[in-house]
Amino acid sequence: MKPLLVLIAILAAGAPLCAAWALDPARLADPAQQARYEVLIHELRCVQCENNTLADSDAWIANDVRRQIRDMLVAGKSDQQIKNYLVSRYSEFILFRPAYSWRNAWLWLLPVALLIFGVSIAVRVIKQRARLVDNEDDADVLPS
Amino acid sequence: MNPRFLIPLAVFAALVVVLAVGIHHSPEVGVLQSPLVGHQIPDWELPILTDPSKTLGSRELKGQWYVLNYWGTWCIACREEHAALLAAQRDARVQIIGVDWKTDNPTEDADALEWLAKLGNPYRQVVSDHDGRTAIDLGVAAAPESFLVNPEGVIVFKQPMGITPQVWKREFLSRLPPHSTVPPAAPGAS
Numbered sequence: 001m002k003p004l005l006v007l008i009a010i011l012a013a014g015a016p017l018c019a020a021w022a023l024d025p026a027r028l029a030d031p032a033q034q035a036r037y038e039v040l041i042h043e044l045r046c047v048q049c050e051n052n053t054l055a056d057s058d059a060w061i062a063n064d065v066r067r068q069i070r071d072m073l074v075a076g077k078s079d080q081q082i083k084n085y086l087v088s089r090y091s092e093f094i095l096f097r098p099a100y101s102w103r104n105a106w107l108w109l110l111p112v113a114l115l116i117f118g119v120s121i122a123v124r125v126i127k128q129r130a131r132l133v134d135n136e137d138d139a140d141v142l143p144s
Numbered sequence: 145m146n147p148r149f150l151i152p153l154a155v156f157a158a159l160v161v162v163l164a165v166g167i168h169h170s171p172e173v174g175v176l177q178s179p180l181v182g183h184q185i186p187d188w189e190l191p192i193l194t195d196p197s198k199t200l201g202s203r204e205l206k207g208q209w210y211v212l213n214y215w216g217t218w219c220i221a222c223r224e225e226h227a228a229l230l231a232a233q234r235d236a237r238v239q240i241i242g243v244d245w246k247t248d249n250p251t252e253d254a255d256a257l258e259w260l261a262k263l264g265n266p267y268r269q270v271v272s273d274h275d276g277r278t279a280i281d282l283g284v285a286a287a288p289e290s291f292l293v294n295p296e297g298v299i300v301f302k303q304p305m306g307i308t309p310q311v312w313k314r315e316f317l318s319r320l321p322p323h324s325t326v327p328p329a330a331p332g333a334s
Contacts, residue, residue: 047285060248061285064276089186089283091179 033073178302186281190271200332209238212291216245217255219287225306229266239326242267246274
């Protein structure tokens with residue numbers, strides 16, 4: 001158990017290091033913009049290596065899109081404007097966190113619905129089992 | 145038999161239907177559908193490969209049909225596509241404008257000229273995207289990608305991967321007016 005914890009600790013400590021590695025040498029002059037930049041690149045998909053975020057990817061297209069985001073931040077664009085721009089070019093697929101919209105409602109509501117469905121089944125099964133156990137106890141006691 | 149036992153079966157059947165529809169409709173892996181189709185092409189203007197002091201852009205091409213083909217000498221799929229583009233150029237139904245995408249190849253301009261001299265030039269004109277900004281503005285994710293643009297400047301079709309003779313016939317020629325031809329003068333050459 002202990003070596004496993006140590007391993008996890010080492011990996012956890014190394015994770016931000018790896019992320020910083022893939023990232024760009026230049027930081028934005030404004031720390032607030034830099035912070036928004038870090039959040040954005042973790043929420044947007046690299047369009048070439050599709051299961052990576054922009055932050056994880058060292059593909060040149062990811063590099064170019066990161067530069068685009070930095071330029072737009074410096075130009076005073078809001079996070080939403082930047083996301084809207086990229087969605088208008090690459091479709092909603094580029095967002096790792098899908099937008100709340102009627103079209104996407106099922107995406108957000110289905111897990112909740114499934115959870116409620118699953119819990120209700122579990123509760124019923126548990127109640128039935130409990131009743132069975134009671135009956136068995138009675139059965140043990142009765143014949144004698 | 146208690147009909148309740150059929151519920152899991154029904155749920156399973158519903159799941160199969162949902163997944164089958166999903167698989168059937170999902171585009172090929174790695175292919176994004178462009179939200180720009182049906183809309184005005186974002187304004188672009190790029191230097192001409194053979195004469196970088198001149199530029200060509202969407203404004204000069206207004207009033208003409210054209211295919212905008214993103215490619216690069218580093219791109220293997222572009223090499224595979226090349227023969228289909230040459231055949232398309234011989235048909236002369238629509239002008240193909242090549243965009244040579246530099247990405248991280250420092251000698252891309254020279255490599256591109258060599259490629260065209262060696263393998264043949266299917267393009268009416270070739271422009272260079274050196275910094276990749278136009279690629280992002282057009283929503284290009286990976287070469288080769290091609291846009292079919294009508295005289296109003298609207299993208300009527302986007303091929304998010306290589307063109308094959310079948311794709312050319314089915315997706316490009318079918319959308320052109322019946323007797324379309326390539327305009328006499330190459331754009332941006334004057």
